[in-house]
Amino acid sequence: MRTNWKHNELIVIFILTVTIFLAVFVWGLGLFTDIEEEPYVSEETDRIVVGVSQLGSESGWRTANTESVQSVFTTENGYFLLFSNARQKQENQIKAIRSFISQRVDYIVFAPVVENGWRTVLQEAKEAGIPVIMMDRKVEAADQDLCVSWVGTDSRQEGVKAGRWLEGHLRKEGVTEEEDVNIVVLTGTEGASSAIGRSMGFAEVAHKHANWKILEEKCADFTSAKGKEVMAGFLRKYPDIDVVVSQNDDMTFGAIEAIREAGRTVGVYGEISIISFDAVHDALEMVADGTINVDIECNPNQGEYLSQVISMLEKGQEVEKDYYVEEDIFTIDNVTEEVLQERNY
């Protein structure tokens, strides 16, 4: 009898142990699920939840673009903003977009660092029923239908404007079609739609002039440090550069440093003409004093437009595929004190 009891006791202890083990295991699983699952923010707030994936913070222009978005998607305006900076890495942007999808945001806004490679994640957003709006740059044409709209600048047209300015400038300087004009181009991030557009637009005009020699186009990542490095290389390689086309102001700042360090002069009163893009405050000051010949404006204030697109979508209204922000061209003739004072980026 006593031995049986012992046997039963053992069975009870065994069952208890298994039950406790299972309970702890299931509780543990719950703990991990809590860690991995993102909260569904859209269910916690009646504000419009917008997930913004910014591509990085490489330039003054980008900082202004980020500020424009952050100043519009505020609590006061009825928004809940989830903001993520991808630091130039497409994989970070894809991760951010996936996280926005799992948090069931109402809208996704993103500035694609490069054109290609978005189809899968955009399809995921579409399947989840979340409208995606592109900002600043575009995804490749074949995938644009996966996005409801785009707000940005006409980069091809900016390139054309740069070319047209050069045509006029050479005419004024009395340079004939028989004289060679040696050009180097500092391009932005490889594969970025804004860099591709600016190169294409400028090339369209350049092709009409047999004497325009594009000696080399090289990527300098839209950053000042890279601009300086690439320009220094150009100067070592090509002794007679007439024109630098630099696809953003940050690269221009670096390039000008390199040119000066090489003992050469720039701008309206110098040997090498400088064509820049963006028109941020510090660059406009350099336009005003003749250091930069022309700055093709690229408007980073896209937040208002994005918020208008969202409010139209909220009302169930049709939206356009493309919204272009307004842009100007600046030379020493039109950068007034007033223009400089108004430029807050």
Ligand code: GYE
């Ligand atoms: O010109 C540059 C930035 O895509 C238009 O990206 C944008 C460009 C802008 O980093 O400064």
